[in-house]
Amino acid sequence: MALSITVASGKGGVGKTTISANLGVALAQFGKDVTILDADIEMANLEGMKTTLHQVLAGQAPPSEAMYVGPAGVKIIPAGVSLEGLRDADPDVLESVLEELMEQTEILILDSPAGLGKSAVTSLAVGQELLLITNPEISSMSDALKTKIVAKKLGAHVLGVVLNRAGTDATDLTIEEVQTILEATVVAAVPEDSEVRKSSAAGVPLVIKAPNSPAALAIKKLAADLIGEKYAPPVTEKNSFVKRFIGGLFGGR
Ligand SMILES: Nc1ncnc2c1ncn2[C@@H]1O[C@H](COP(=O)(O)OP(=O)(O)OP(=O)(O)O)[C@@H](O)[C@H]1O
Numbered sequence: 035m036a037l038s039i040t041v042a043s044g045k046g047g048v049g050k051t052t053i054s055a056n057l058g059v060a061l062a063q064f065g066k067d068v069t070i071l072d073a074d075i076e077m078a079n080l081e082g083m084k085t086t087l088h089q090v091l092a093g094q095a096p097p098s099e100a101m102y103v104g105p106a107g108v109k110i111i112p113a114g115v116s117l118e119g120l121r122d123a124d125p126d127v128l129e130s131v132l133e134e135l136m137e138q139t140e141i142l143i144l145d146s147p148a149g150l151g152k153s154a155v156t157s158l159a160v161g162q163e164l165l166l167i168t169n170p171e172i173s174s175m176s177d178a179l180k181t182k183i184v185a186k187k188l189g190a191h192v193l194g195v196v197l198n199r200a201g202t203d204a205t206d207l208t209i210e211e212v213q214t215i216l217e218a219t220v221v222a223a224v225p226e227d228s229e230v231r232k233s234s235a236a237g238v239p240l241v242i243k244a245p246n247s248p249a250a251l252a253i254k255k256l257a258a259d260l261i262g263e264k265y266a267p268p269v270t271e272k273n274s275f276v277k278r279f280i281g282g283l284f285g286g287r
Pocket residue numbers: 043045046047048049050051052053147148198199200224225226227228230231234249
């Protein structure tokens with residue numbers, strides 16, 4: 035049985051798609067068989083993606099036909115329309131399709147729509163694990179809390195909170211404050227990072243385009259933690275300079 039993780043938030047625009055896509059690619063880089071549902075992003079080859087979840091739900095294609103291979107071998111299923119746009123889909127059909135997908139992969143990541151509409155609730159109900167994405171601002175908190183409560187009622191286990199775009203402002207909530215308000219552990223703090231936007235513009239996932247950027251490092255660490263792997267960030271420029279310097283002094287390399 036696959037591990038299914040719903041990446042959800044209360045408020046929109048907090049970084050669900052960014053985290054879903056890059057966490058998926060990072061997990062694939064660790065050798066996991068990962069499927070991402072509707073990371074409607076920068077993944078290569080979008081124009082080649084003719085069959086989508088939309089057709090699958092309409093019974094016009096089997097789920098396997100809507101699966102595309104992306105960076106690092108991650109499998110992507112485009113929704114075709116936004117998941118929100120699938121609100122007319124029969125939730126029973128959606129659930130059985132998702133169950134079928136889970137049989138074909140090790141980790142299924144559901145990039146949930148914001149809020150608590152029908153399709154968001156469906157994805158909260160289907161995912162066993164909830165990763166709650168939030169920004170360090172008061173205005174994100176009450177909706178995030180609502181999402182967490184609904185997910186728990188639906189039987190999801192709260193993996194934790196990802197505090198995204200952390201550390202930019204003096205008015206930012208601290209990790210401790212977020213944990214207190216949401217009554218959940220912050221499992222990753224992903225800093226505000228200009229590389230996120232750059233990689234998005236380049237159409238390449240951040241963890242591939244800028245693997246040593248602060249946000250990519252935080253997401254790779256989260257991926258490692260989720261699957262119980264150790265992740266040692268690469269030596270920084272400064273360290274490697276020191277090493278080279280010492281190596282030079284003592285004749286080593
Ligand atoms: N850590 C970060 N640093 C800088 N910019 C970021 C970061 N995370 C996300 N962004 C930017 O914030 C914007 C929203 O991110 P994203 O699309 O991932 O959010 P979302 O929660 O999926 O939005 P929606 O609710 O609309 O689906 C994007 O422009 C993205 O590039």
